[in-house]
Amino acid sequence: MADVPNDAPEHCPGTSSDQAGKSSACQGCPNQNICASGAAKAPDPAIEEIRQKLTSVKHKILVLSGKGGVGKSTFSAHLSHALASDDSKEIALLDVDICGPSIPKIMGLEGEQVHQSGSGWSPVYVEDNLAVMSIGFLLSSPDDAVIWRGPKKNGMIKQFLRDVDWGEVDYLIVDTPPGTSDEHLSIVQYLSGAGIDGAVIITTPQEVSLQDVRKEIRFCKKVKIPVIGVIENMSGFVCPKCKNTSQIFPPTTGGAQRMCEELNLPLLGRVPLDPRIGRSCDEGRSFLTEVPDSPAAVAYQNIIFPFFCSLKTLHLVYFSLFIYTDVISH
Amino acid sequence: MDSSEKGSLAQVKHVVLVLSGKGGVGKSTITTELALALVHAGKKVGILDVDLCGPSIPRMLSVGKPEVHQCDAGWVPVYADPQQKLAIMSIGFLLEDSDEAVIWRGPKKTALIGQFVSDVAWGELDILLVDTPPGTSDEHLAVLENLRKHRVDGAVLVTTPQAVSTGDVRREITFCKKTAVKILGIVENMSGFVCPHCSECSNVFSKGGGEELAKLTGSVFLGSVPLDPLLTATLEEGRDFLQAFPESSTYTAISQIVNTVLSSLDA
Numbered sequence A: 001m002a003d004v005p006n007d008a009p010e011h012c013p014g015t016s017s018d019q020a021g022k023s024s025a026c027q028g029c030p031n032q033n034i035c036a037s038g039a040a041k042a043p044d045p046a047i048e049e050i051r052q053k054l055t056s057v058k059h060k061i062l063v064l065s066g067k068g069g070v071g072k073s074t075f076s077a078h079l080s081h082a083l084a085s086d087d088s089k090e091i092a093l094l095d096v097d098i099c100g101p102s103i104p105k106i107m108g109l110e111g112e113q114v115h116q117s118g119s120g121w122s123p124v125y126v127e128d129n130l131a132v133m134s135i136g137f138l139l140s141s142p143d144d145a146v147i148w149r150g151p152k153k154n155g156m157i158k159q160f161l162r163d164v165d166w167g168e169v170d171y172l173i174v175d176t177p178p179g180t181s182d183e184h185l186s187i188v189q190y191l192s193g194a195g196i197d198g199a200v201i202i203t204t205p206q207e208v209s210l211q212d213v214r215k216e217i218r219f220c221k222k223v224k225i226p227v228i229g230v231i232e233n234m235s236g237f238v239c240p241k242c243k244n245t246s247q248i249f250p251p252t253t254g255g256a257q258r259m260c261e262e263l264n265l266p267l268l269g270r271v272p273l274d275p276r277i278g279r280s281c282d283e284g285r286s287f288l289t290e291v292p293d294s295p296a297a298v299a300y301q302n303i304i305f306p307f308f309c310s311l312k313t314l315h316l317v318y319f320s321l322f323i324y325t326d327v328i329s330h
Numbered sequence B: 001m002d003s004s005e006k007g008s009l010a011q012v013k014h015v016v017l018v019l020s021g022k023g024g025v026g027k028s029t030i031t032t033e034l035a036l037a038l039v040h041a042g043k044k045v046g047i048l049d050v051d052l053c054g055p056s057i058p059r060m061l062s063v064g065k066p067e068v069h070q071c072d073a074g075w076v077p078v079y080a081d082p083q084q085k086l087a088i089m090s091i092g093f094l095l096e097d098s099d100e101a102v103i104w105r106g107p108k109k110t111a112l113i114g115q116f117v118s119d120v121a122w123g124e125l126d127i128l129l130v131d132t133p134p135g136t137s138d139e140h141l142a143v144l145e146n147l148r149k150h151r152v153d154g155a156v157l158v159t160t161p162q163a164v165s166t167g168d169v170r171r172e173i174t175f176c177k178k179t180a181v182k183i184l185g186i187v188e189n190m191s192g193f194v195c196p197h198c199s200e201c202s203n204v205f206s207k208g209g210g211e212e213l214a215k216l217t218g219s220v221f222l223g224s225v226p227l228d229p230l231l232t233a234t235l236e237e238g239r240d241f242l243q244a245f246p247e248s249s250t251y252t253a254i255s256q257i258v259n260t261v262l263s264s265l266d267a
Helices: A032-037 A045-056 A072-084 A150-163 A182-190 A207-222 A255-263 A275-283 A295-309 A311-328 B003-009 B027-040 B106-118 B138-146 B163-178 B209-217 B229-237 B249-266
Strands: A057-064 A091-095 A115-117 A120-122 A124-127 A130-134 A169-175 A198-203 A227-232 A267-270 B012-019 B045-049 B086-090 B125-131 B154-159 B183-188 B221-224
Touching: A045 A057, A045 A150, A045 A182, A057 A072, A057 A207, A072 A091, A072 A130, A072 A169, A072 A198, A072 A275, A072 A295, A120 A150, A150 A182, A150 B106, A198 A207, A207 A227, A207 A255, A207 B229, A227 A255, A255 A267, A267 A295, A275 B163, B003 B106, B012 B027, B012 B163, B012 B249, B027 B045, B027 B086, B027 B125, B027 B154, B027 B229, B027 B249, B106 B138, B154 B163, B154 B209, B163 B183, B163 B209, B183 B209, B183 B249, B209 B221, B221 B249
Parallel strands: A057 A169, A057 A198, A091 A130, A091 A169, A198 A227, A227 A267, B012 B125, B012 B154, B045 B086, B045 B125, B154 B183, B183 B221
Antiparallel strands: A115 A120, A124 A130
């Protein structure tokens, strides 16, 4: 049964929810008895469909935060560009931020539309070997708001994974919205058959960010996603005039470094604030090619290059560390 | 209609949402500073924090981890000050472990927000500010549905200057229009950084997008707030920035925004 059947009432909790058939919203729904009996909670067949569809996708990486505005989409986009600079690799970028899809703009793909073919939805190609999918491509105007509750967002994410014709892909990068809610649970649920290699966590230095990021790391632990590492973004600003560094977002509680030490996670690197990053994103261009010698571009390359040289090894090492730490802390 | 029928908001004069659409633009920061400015102006203020996954308000106002008590009229809000001029409710107060993740789907979030709106004994307030998470989803719909019995005066929309932000805020403006929420105005946050060493102004997150967005959408431009490490630092420490740095240009910017919002509420 669909997560929210067509004949369900407005506040349907979803057929796979604990409240299915029991919520006050279920009163009068024709499916109430089925849901209350638990019959609707059988594993979603889409999970197996997605597993089969994604057998052609070698690696799946989530980009998470917990905190908004720290640079998840910026990192996802530029990671994709960097990986795609190797012509022999096929890269896919999936944007599951349903309410605030930034990827089309950052990738210079605003106004593009998705086409349907016999084998499913065709993603939008920004390079021959770099495919992108976002709800942004399904909206007809930049003012269109996606005012959807959780179950409808979940349905969209299921379609993105099941119905997009990704083809043979070396890396699928998934950009997420902030938080630990429907989109995150759905991605984990629908990829439970296909598998997730791990998550990269983005933060900024200040405690207001870190307190949300720690929750995201807990989420990863709960749903058993290996944390590949943490990136501290907006880490210092060098004045273009006098070259002094200011901590606009001060690491008052030790920044990502201390958090990583406490949680035994790798700090993959720090990226400084650079106005040219924002400008490149607004213009839909990769700042790795626009300003390759900038400290921010160099920082990105230093993060990305070793990370993907030995993804498999890192994955095994960090996964083991994560599980080990979990075992000894209990 | 007696006050018990109108519920816990019966003695709340004004309700203002702080929205964005984009994450990380400073909604909680602007909510906090607006609240403090209003308290300094002699108002009784409440903050309802409906960001259930990432509640920032408790730390910004240094209220720690108090217990939330019940009284006959419902849950007692947590007061940030001994004079009880600033009342707060946040899921942050209900978590035993501050690192605990709230991993809830929409219906559960909707239910708690319903309780926050209906079951908190706010008492007499001049203004209730509602801090929201980014997006146009369950939390936003839940707040509006539960506030239907009570008037919502309008929303302050926060953006940063660059197009990636204003792009999301345009969608939030559509949300406001579709849900008949009046837009009180747009604040452009993180609007330029003045180097403390040489006073050079850098447009770290581009420039002017908030004002352009206001023109494009026919909204009031409430003002720009600069990127100010002193503001970030005081929020980290849960201190009152407006008391600590009354001479700063950030203080002036925030005061102007508050005055404009108050005028539109009294109009």
